[in-house]
Amino acid sequence: MITFIARYASYALAAGVFIGLALPWLASLLRPFLDALIVAVTVMAMMRVDWAELTQRLRKPGRLTASLVWCLLLSAPAMALLLAPIPLPAALKSAIILMAAAPPITATTVIAGLLGLDVALALMTAVLGTLLVPLTLPWIALELAGIAVDLSPLIVFQRLAFVVGGSALLAIVLRRVIGPVRLAAGKDTIAAISVVILILFAIAIMDGVTWVIIDSPGTAALYLGASFVANLVLTFGAALIFRPLDPWSYALVSGNRNMGLVWAGLGAGAPADVTLYFAIAQVPMYLWPLIIKPLVQTTSPAALPPNV
Template sequence: MLRLLSLLGGKGVPLLFVGVFIGLLLPGLANLLRPLLAPSVVLLLLFSLLRVDWQQVGTYLRRPLLTGGLVAWMLLASPVLTWAALAGVPLPSGLETAVILMAAAPPILGATAIALLLGLDGALTLVVGLISTLLAPVTIPPLSLWLLGLDLAIGTGELMLRLGGVVLLALLGALAIRAWLGSAWLRRNGVALDGMIVVIMLLFAVAIMDGVTETLLAQPAQVLLWLLAAFLANPALQAITMLAFWGFGRRLAMSAGLLAGNCNMGLLLATLSPDENFDVVLFFAIAQLPMFMLPAMMRPLYRRLLAPQQAST
């Protein structure tokens, strides 16, 4: 089993690319796996916590200005810049709302797993992702009201409890497994852990596509426009963030860019009614495609940009 997981861990990025197409081509399977969405989020964070070097995590916690600046960029600067950029663009109101809400959402909890597969800074993505996720209930409601006039239905306290439950469950599970297996075993089997992360992300990628195929067949023009917007917004947020933090080093800047472009829209789905916010919910589902496809498409670029820094170390 460990050998098979190690094999999958070495092929993680291309397998994630394939995963979303499985969900689109096999809508019945996507529907069947839909109940696994919530558990997969917890497990993904748990295995990411097992895989990360906690000494590096401590390094970023001891740099509060840098860490705080990155969190503020993810939760405040990104949505405000996105809102300003779209001010003069003639987009359907539902699509504009969805893109701005995407930028306001915290990074996906699986960003650490993707960062590790790409050779980026997993510790940075974990620290900034966790803090952003915990603060999101405080920042998203006022930003939504200020930028969009949108009053999210769920209370801040309830949303904080939901997010905190996910993080706490994964953290306790990771601590228990680390105490049971030991740090040395986890280091020796790091690639196998990557393989487990890939399996969980594949399940998530297939399950999140539930309903997208039916909508594509019924409303192809709208889906294609929403898809184009998703493939523009994700790399645009990554590129702007990379440029903003380039002075801190290429690896850090690319890791920050990965966080900014891959946003946890699943958290916002709990606040929106699909019947009243169909356009927004549809975009949140379609926006999963670039999240799982772009890492494979951009991997050669990551390697090229990282090469000079790796050669100098």
């Protein structure tokens, strides 16, 4: 089963979104566990961190620093500039900017392995980005994105710090209990469990989206189209900017953002249209491996493992 999940993870991730849409009762059933699933996938990623390798990367931090600066500090203002002249609803613009301000999803490590990209860069950017985002997102969320919520940046910071810090602490405890030898031997199992958690998250976050599609198909189509375009802009923008280095690895971390973590940070204060976008935007993100695979294979044929 572990081998099967690892081999067909790209298809399984894509299927999760459509299961949530096709079975709204299942999405509603899993919705109360959404916060727990966000924590679980964060913990699973942090358990995979090789702290010795992280220390080695930090000794030559150029590539990693560039990835973090782009994801946490530069891509959101760039997206805001691009959106300024476009006549979109204000809430939709805010949601897209928030997406661009979020750290990469921790699942980028799984996707990088599937596509033969830089797994270490994806892992370090996702983990360090998650650890640092409480310092960057609150002010972007409430200022740059222009979201009018009854929250101070400090409250958003505290919520994010609680989720991220708690996940990091739990990951450290689990690493000590399990031990480095068993962790190394079970890395495929951890990756498979991460995929399963992501599928459950995709189903849960689709709660209510099916009824929006039925009742307001125009709104759903607008949000879906905007999410595809925003994802492509983040993906190919990073590929162009970092073309001299490793375009597709940077495109991976740039195009796949952890909107669930933003959701957890904003809590009940997030506008309904923003949370709707976060749900619908999972569609292009979960389809990302299938969409980008032919390009990676064409431009870097040696990088892509067979039968992915």
